[in-house]
Amino acid sequence: MPYGFSLNTLPVWTAASFMRFAKHDRPTTRTCKQDVLILVFDGVFRATVNGDAIELKAGDYYLTPNGSREAGNLPCDCPYYYYFHFKPNVYKSSNILPQRGRFDTGELLPMLEELDRLIRARGSKVAKAALIYGVLAALKKQNPASERKVSQAVERALKSDLKKQYTVKELAKLCGYSPNYFIQAFKRETGKTPHAYVAEMRISAAKEMMLSGMPLEEVASECGFPEYTNFYRAFKSLVGVSPRLWKQKH
Known part of the structure; x- marks a missing residue:
């Protein structure tokens, strides 16, 4: 079975928001206690995850599994991105979202803007969950996990x-x-x-x-x-x- 973010169970999110880095901002150096998903809409996000350098541009997403060591030791180019924190849900599964891939910014940006509005307005849990699962479903559709x-x-x-x-x-x-x-x-x-x-x-x-x-x-x-x-x-x-x-x- 392939390894990635399992979609066989409903992911449980604990935090979500837009983030924009200023010119000299970098990610926080930390050990991730939850699975972290980021979707980049502008600029370039750079970090080191478990010793491996990653670079994400507009239209890239990346999943950092819980327990990973993320270091903000690389310069970023003012990235604008959306992040999710999920309870641990990355493992071998027959139905996964690959760890890294591409997405349609035009399709997902309105969904995330509406989600952000609902979070700030303390909207219903059902409405927020529907948008989050909609985002994950769109990512899955745009990034089918190929066995080869x-x-x-x-x-x-x-x-x-x-x-x-x-x-x-x-x-x-x-x-x-x-x-x-x-x-x-x-x-x-x-x-x-x-x-x-x-x-x-x-x-x-x-x-x-x-x-x-x-x-x-x-x-x-x-x-x-x-x-x-x-x-x-x-x-x-x-x-x-x-x-x-x-x-x-x-």
Whole structure:
């Protein structure tokens, strides 16, 4: 099962409000006791969560799970955002809101403005709950949790530039995840580490090139192995025979 903000139970909110940072404002350094959801409408919000830097621009949302260490050690660019505090509700589930994603600011801003008005006017709990659940439903609709989100992102990256030596941090950024969360999500999804999965993709591409008659040294270079010896070791480790012997048999 994927990991995220569960929508199988009704989330219980404890606080919600708009927030605008002045020029030199930063998030408070703290350990989050509840799940925190922020939706950015303007500017750039930056913070470090469990040691990983996050940057959110207009139309980005982010869920910080309870127990996370959030540090305001990065400069922000006057962000304007809405935040929610929820009682702990982040875990493995079959129906989740992903930890990070995008949203339609035009659709959600009026809903949050009305919610803010009701909170200040001490409006009915039912009306406030309806708006909050409406916001979560909209986020879910705009960010369906794909069972192959991380592996598909890696596949797209490699297909666009097979030579590039991607770091885990770079691959995680493509998915909008922190490196630690990305590695965990990748293993849950594929049963493999990102490194092993990337190696398999490179070798699979190498086989196709070898069948086309391309010289082995050129194949190695095109598949992201600057040194032929590294290609040789990776190929033999995965296939069981050397590249040259495999090519002779095919």
